[in-house]
Amino acid sequence: MELKLDIYRTRFCKKDDIEKTCTANDFELSLGVCEDVLNMINIDMFEGGLEAISQESQNALFTSLVKNGLPFFKDMIKEIFELTDEEVSKTKLSDIVKIVIGIVKYSFSQLASSLGGNKPKN
Secondary structure, X not given: OEEEEEEEOOOOOOOOOEEEEEEEEOOOOOHHHHHHHHHHOOHHHOOOOHHHOOHHHHHHHHHHHHHHOXXXXXXXHHHXXXXXXXXXXXXXXXXXXXXXXXXXXXXXXXXXXXXXXXXXXX
16 A cells, blocks of 8 residues: 655645645554544444445545544654654644545455455555
């Protein structure tokens, strides 16, 4: 799985003011992190998986998830991308939400894979 995150020069995140883009490739999430992510949401309410709910509902779910779990996700993003608190504060919330979506989907696929389901797609 590859994740990308833009770091801006200021906390206002103006479009043409990107200081650097960080990329995380081929990292593994520990069982504990996957459990933490999956425990933040009630996976039992998704009969048929995430694909069973609309994109709009997924976006609302993940926005709420990030809002309620911001300290956890901030720490996780710092660890994945090897960033400081200052660098994380100069990222767009929408980019954080996209990364959280990727991580949650990855956690679901890891769970399915460990239970004998399909192999995860990176």
